[in-house]
Amino acid sequence: MPRFMGFVKMEEGIGAPPQALFDAMDTYIGEQAAKGTFLDGGGxxxxxxxxxxxxRKGETTRVDGPYAEAKEVVGGFAILQYDSLEEAIAGQQEFADLHAKYWPECSMVATLRQISDEAPEAADA
Known part of the structure; x- marks a missing residue:
């Protein structure tokens, strides 16, 4: 059964979501967990x-936050499991629709990506 990662990108520092969204998300996530599609996640x-x-160029540099140049940041994630890509897309649409309904002032991007179950192939050197 394919697994997916859903994540939310939004502007940082816009305030807390309304209680109505928290309540709707609790219900939605509870239903998805009961069906076995929501495996893990959080803000x-x-x-x-x-x-x-x-x-960069063979060197590693540590950069601590906050990041003033970041306009949108990842604010939450979910590990999901669906029978098909179409079902996963429909589930992510429902998730995004909850935000549109209960927090219309928020601008956000809800992204869905399939998790690879295979090791990547090495590039030829």
Whole structure:
């Protein structure tokens, strides 16, 4: 059964979502967990405590948050499992629709990506 990662990108520092969204999400996630499609997930803290390791030209540099240049940040994630890509897309649409309905002031992007179950092939050197 294919697994997917859903994540939300939105502007940081726009305030807390309304209680109605929290309530709707609790119901939605509970239903998805009961069906076996929601495996794990959660919201993320702000970037003030984030740590990035940037690799460029064979060098690794640590960059601590917050990141003033970031317009949108990943605010939450979910690990999901569906029978098909079409079902996963429909589920992510429902998730996005909850935000549109209960927090219309929020601008966000809900992204869905399939998780690879195979190791990547090495590039020829």
């Amino acid at each position: 993320l803290y702000g970037t003030e405590d984030a740590v990035n390791f940037v690799v």
